[in-house]
Each structure stands twice: as C-alpha cells, then as structure tokens.
Amino acid sequence: MKAITDIQEEIVNEFSLLDGDQEMTVLYIMELGQKLPPMEEAEKTEQNIVKGCQSTVWLTSKLDNGRVYFNADSNTAITKGLVSLLVRIFSGQTPDQILDANLTFMSKIGMDRFIGTQRSNGFAAMTKQIKMYALAYKTKMEVKS
Amino acid sequence: MKVSAITHLDIQKIRSEFPVLDQQVNGKPLVYLDNAATSQKPKRVIAKLKEYYEGYNANIHRGIHTLAETATKAYEATRESVRDFLGAAHVEEIIFTRGVTESINLVAATYGRSFLQKGDEIIIGTLEHHSNIVPWQMVCEEKEAVLKVIPVNDRGELDLKEYKQLLSSKTKIVATNHASNSLGTINPIKEIIELAHAQGAVVLIDGAQSAAHLPIDVKALDADFYCISSHKMYGPTGVGVLYGKKELLEKMPPYMGGGEMIKDVSFTKTTYNDLPYKFEAGTPNIADVVAFNEAIAFVNELGKENIHQHESELLAYATDKLSTIPGITLIGTAHHKVSVLSFIIEGIHHFDIGQMLDARGIAVRTGHHCTQPLMERFGIEGTVRASFAVYNTKEEIDSLVEGLKRVVNFLKQ
Known part of the structure; x- marks a missing residue:
C-alpha cells in the first residue's frame, strides 16, 4: 500500500498535466468518478449519506485485516469524482494512518478554483466522515486487543 | 403594445x-x-455611484447644508422616476426597501398583522418564490389564517378555474408574481386582480421578474401592492420598491421604528411621519437609490x-x-x-x-x-x-x- 503522501503527490502530478484547463479538469474528475466500483443499491441508505454535502454522497467502509476500505457514490458526477480521490487516498490504509493524514493536494490541484464554497464544505464533510470511520475502527480494534 | x-x-x-x-x-x-x-x-449606473460618493455623499432629508440638499434631491428624483416607471398616481406611494423580499415582508407584517383575522384566507400561486410564500405562512401562523395555493397545469400556467374556486369572502389577500423566476410564466395578473377585488381582497404582485422585461402600469392593473427590485433591472443591489395604494399605506402601521419615520418622539408618545417616510426608518441606501435612477433611465431609453x-x-x-x-x-x-x-x-x-x-x-x-x-x-x-x-x-x-x-x-x- 502506497503512503498517503505519495498518493497525494501522484494526484497532483496527474492534474498538472491538465495545465489548469477548467473544462479538461472537470471532465477528468468526472472520469475518475466513473472508475469507482459500482455501489450496491442496498448500500445507498440514509445512514450512509454524508451529512453536510449539497449533493447526495454515500460513503461505506469496512475493516479488513487492520485496514479500512472505502467505497462511495453520488447523485452528481463531479462530486462522485471528488469523493473518488478521497477513496483512492484513504482506502486500504490503517486507522492510524488515516487519522494522522494531512490532506494537502486540494490547493495544489487548484480545487478551490473549480469547486465553490458549498462544495468545499461538502468535501470537508466527506474527509471528516472518513476520519470518523477510522476512529471508530481504531477504538474497536483497541477494545478487542 | x-x-x-x-x-x-x-x-x-x-x-x-x-x-x-x-x-x-x-x-x-x-x-x-x-x-x-x-x-x-451599465457604466452609467456605476458612474452614478462614484459621482454620489465623490460629489455629494450626505445624509438626506434632515440636513440643511448644500450636500444634504443635493443628496436629498437625487434620492427623491429616483422616487419620482419609479412612480413614472410603475405608472403610479402619487409619489408618496413609492416606498424604498432593500428588495422585493423586504417589500413583501413589510406588507405581510403590517397589513397582514393588522387586518387578518382567524379563519381569513390568503391565496398565493404555485409559481411563487419562497419570498412570496414564507412571509404569508408566518402571518397565517400568527393570525390563525389559512394559506391556499392556486395550482398550475403541466405547462406551468396558473389554473384560473381553480383560482375562482378558491376565492371567497374569506379571501383577504392574494399574492402572486407577475412572472415566474423559475419557469418564466407570465401570469394574467389583471384578471387575477379583478377577480380578487370582486371578493374584496387586496392583491400584491411580486414584480421581481417583470420589471426589466414587461410594461407595468399599476393604475391600469389596479394593483394594491406591486414590488420590484433594482438589481434585477440593471440597477444596484440592496434597493427594492414597494408600491402601495395610498389609502392602504395610510391605514397600515409602520414596519420598523427609528429615525426618519417619526414626526415627534417623546418617551410617552411618538407620532409617525407622513408617507412614504413612515415606512423608511433609518438612513436608507442613499447611494444605490440614487444610482437606481440611471438603471430606470437605461430601460426607458431602450x-x-x-x-x-x-x-x-x-x-x-x-x-x-x-x-x-x-x-x-x-x-x-x-x-x-x-x-x-x-x-x-x-x-x-x-x-x-x-x-x-x-x-x-x-x-x-x-x-x-x-x-x-x-x-x-x-x-x-x-x-x-x-x-x-x-x-x-x-x-x-x-x-x-x-x-x-x-x-x-x-x-x-
């Protein structure tokens, strides 16, 4: 499993190829979203909806062998693309790695330019939800051991 | 036309x-x-704002110095232009507000609160903006009045047959937009007003989406209240207008208390100013009102x-x-x-x-x-x-x- 900082660096490098072209960037984000594994309809529950997003975002997680795996879906293509970046960064990491992670890629790919204030809040809500899951799993693992 | x-x-x-x-x-x-x-x-609106701040910024109405006089004249000149723009009979029927939202809230909170009684009815259309729904819901809740809604057909046109069914002697206020912000539908407001008047109800028209696009003549329409917004018709933000028939505005209590809206104040009794100032408490948005005049001229000239x-x-x-x-x-x-x-x-x-x-x-x-x-x-x-x-x-x-x-x-x- 690659380190979170390395994955962020990869993302920054990929976006730099788009040369700041807004339309290409938006298309690329949507394309990333299309690559997420499909989410079962049964998993699209009220409970799995991330609170604080303007669009509907479902986020699921599971713990396997000490690592947390995420999947996500959204009713809007761009949001799905954005959340796919988080899935790529965090899925497969340990709870501690997730909790210690510092996300720096957003400003480096100029995310503030192509997502508005509303979506930025939504993005923060998704990150928070991911860390909440990690914390819950960490606690669970500690109780067991 | x-x-x-x-x-x-x-x-x-x-x-x-x-x-x-x-x-x-x-x-x-x-x-x-x-x-x-x-x-x-347009440039002329922006230039007017600059002209005001650079040339004659002063608080209006009460100052006796030259700048205050110039500013007052410019502010009142816009009121006269609005009167002409809406086809109103009297300049004191033109109240400046912050926007259509405030204009509607003003009517709901003063006319609504004063004259609605338990069981009275207010009719609005399905096409309303939230600002022409929520103020009426609030006053209905307070006065135990009932809010009724005119349905629309699949094209997004108000169903006038249903409207006639909803109207009764219980109807006290009808509020609808002239044109829908979401769908663009132009409502047959002349007919809506006539039908409401036949039942003794007053009618408020939300003109936010019509002012820049359609001719307006409040006298010919016989509208009781008509609201417009400067920023949707090439003017500055933060300025709206409430047109109200003089006899209605006169019997309505003030909306906000403060400076400008009073005649005399003592700790035991305050008497209110005449129209339109009774409804313009506090220092108004002078600069933007002054520049709004240029927007009206722009529309009129085209x-x-x-x-x-x-x-x-x-x-x-x-x-x-x-x-x-x-x-x-x-x-x-x-x-x-x-x-x-x-x-x-x-x-x-x-x-x-x-x-x-x-x-x-x-x-x-x-x-x-x-x-x-x-x-x-x-x-x-x-x-x-x-x-x-x-x-x-x-x-x-x-x-x-x-x-x-x-x-x-x-x-x-």
Missing part, C-alpha cells in the same frame, strides 16, 4: 455599456445567462417594447435550439413567458451541467431557484435555468447549446 414602436436594438453597442461582460472566465469569453438572479450593470422584442427572439431561438439536445425536457412551456428557460437532461444532474458550463465560461443557475414547492409539483429536485437580458445574443445561446452537447456526449457515452 404598438408594433410600430419597435426598433432594432444595437446589441453590440448595448453590450459595450456593460464592462463586466467583456472578460474571459476559465479561459473562455464570459456568457452570462443568469439574469433572473441578477442583471449586470424601451420596454424593444427589450421584450429582443428577449422574445432570444427565447424562441433558445427554445428551438435546446429542443435538439438528446434527453432534454423543458420545464415551463407557458404560452406567455419572459426570457427564462428551465430544463433538465435525463440522467445528468443539474449541478454537473452547471459546473461543466462554468468551465466553458457560461453562467447559468442550477437548483430549485427558491421555488421548492414548484419543483415538487413537477416531481423534480431542480433545473438548469438560462435567463436572458437585453445584452444577450444568439451567439451566446449557440455557446450554451454547444456546451450542453458536450456534457451530454461525455456523460452518456
């Missing part, structure tokens, strides 16, 4: 009056199609008939072109519309469409447009809305269509 009065507007010349239009957004020429939210401002003619051409052209996009459904296909085009595309969320268009420099609005009950009526969460102003061109509509085709091709491949 006299056909003979129509002249061909020089749109490029008009565009050159709007500095904001001449820019690149995301590397593409800006295509501004969000005019129902707010219109852009002529509402000419503006309407140009925008109708744009609407027809856009309706025609957009219909060719696979999976598109136009929401709101009324026979009489202002230049608003709302639509959805099957399988693509309106946010994605809006964001993709923005990446190409095209500004549209996406969402429920503050008309959630209307969206519910059509069984949708929201739409993409393109709304045109006098400075828009067919080439800009071509850009919109090209952008939409690209979204559809990408997301449906």
